[in-house]
Amino acid sequence: MTQSQTPPPGDRIAKVLARAGVASRREAERMIEAGLVAVNGEVIDSPALNVTPQDKIIVDGKPVGEPEPARLWLYHKPSGLVSTNSDEKGRTTIFDKLPEDLPRVMTVGRLDINSEGLILLTNDGGIKRKLELPSTGWLRKYRVRINGRPQEKDFDTLRKGMVIDGERFQPMQVTLDRQQGANAWLTIGLREGKNREIRRAIEDIGFTVNRLLRVSYGPFQLGQLKVGAVEEIRRKVMRDQLGLEAEPEPEKPAKSRRVVRKKPSTMAGRPGRPKEPEETGRPAGRGYSNKGPGRSTGGKPAGRTGGKPTGGKPGRRPDGRPGGKPVGKNPRR
Numbered sequence: 001m002t003q004s005q006t007p008p009p010g011d012r013i014a015k016v017l018a019r020a021g022v023a024s025r026r027e028a029e030r031m032i033e034a035g036l037v038a039v040n041g042e043v044i045d046s047p048a049l050n051v052t053p054q055d056k057i058i059v060d061g062k063p064v065g066e067p068e069p070a071r072l073w074l075y076h077k078p079s080g081l082v083s084t085n086s087d088e089k090g091r092t093t094i095f096d097k098l099p100e101d102l103p104r105v106m107t108v109g110r111l112d113i114n115s116e117g118l119i120l121l122t123n124d125g126g127i128k129r130k131l132e133l134p135s136t137g138w139l140r141k142y143r144v145r146i147n148g149r150p151q152e153k154d155f156d157t158l159r160k161g162m163v164i165d166g167e168r169f170q171p172m173q174v175t176l177d178r179q180q181g182a183n184a185w186l187t188i189g190l191r192e193g194k195n196r197e198i199r200r201a202i203e204d205i206g207f208t209v210n211r212l213l214r215v216s217y218g219p220f221q222l223g224q225l226k227v228g229a230v231e232e233i234r235r236k237v238m239r240d241q242l243g244l245e246a247e248p249e250p251e252k253p254a255k256s257r258r259v260v261r262k263k264p265s266t267m268a269g270r271p272g273r274p275k276e277p278e279e280t281g282r283p284a285g286r287g288y289s290n291k292g293p294g295r296s297t298g299g300k301p302a303g304r305t306g307g308k309p310t311g312g313k314p315g316r317r318p319d320g321r322p323g324g325k326p327v328g329k330n331p332r333r
Contacts, residue, residue, distance in 0.1 A: 018125020
């Protein structure tokens with residue numbers, strides 16, 4: 001009877017490289033087979049290796065650091081750019097145009113050079129692989145302009161699914177939006193991303209695509225994002241939409257509690273007595289004035305009172321005349 005062997009600690013090297021944002025798992029495996037990856041000073045030629053955080057990994061002469069938290073961005077790809085990391089024909093890629101402060105990222109799916117619109121970018125190879133799988137079931141929507149005057153029945157083949165050059169295309173959601181001169185606008189939704197799938201399907205039914213714009217990828221929308229702009233998706237939204245668990249936050253050092261001792265208030269040199277409130281011209285409390293001999297003991301604040309004087313002779317006016325007589329010339333008698 002053979003005993004089960006305990007698996008080695010750590011994770012597969014390709015998974016670690018994908019998690020660190022170096023490349024997808026498949027691309028990492030190709031880099032390993034090409035001799036571009038070294039672990040602890042030794043070049044490896046097989047992805048069948050587990051590594052731990054203690055191992056030192058070098059890829060193409062550059063050390064691989066600790067994996068960063070998973071992140072996701074929206075990118076509005078303009079027409080005329082290639083979606084690959086490098087192009088054998090020397091054409092400009094989207095990575096040549098991304099902001100310099102953006103970390104190392106990978107594309108989720110691709111758009112051909114003449115297509116435009118939404119591309120998702122991520123620094124996590126696991127997320128890239130998950131979102132590209134047809135089993136994820138996310139609907140991708142496109143605005144498509146074709147040359148000609150199609151009818152609804154022309155798209156029945158696309159809606160049922162079709163086979164082109166021996167390749168099976170899944171059913172598409174097709175809506176004929178409007179006719180604009182010699183062109184017609186469509187909205188097409190599909191759940192897989194085969195190479196030039198929409199263009200090939202439209203050509204198969206006798207029309208030509210002259211503009212293709214991806215407007216959504218699952219729950220993520222292009223919206224009003226400007227051409228060439230990049231916008232990061234909030235991590236909570238990303239985790240909720242992808243069904244990911246919240247990543248543990250690093251522990252913060254405990255703050256030492258600062259004890260502040262209050263000084264005793266003083267008044268007239270005698271400690272322990274509360275300080276009187278400053279004069280503000282308003283009553284210091286309900287039914288009380290701030291200070292002075294004229295403090296009121298009733299419900300009205302002390303000071304100037306309304307109504308008639310309480311007794312005695314009328315007071316004098318500012319000019320010295322007794323109160324009650326008008327100031328100025330004597331009235332006629």
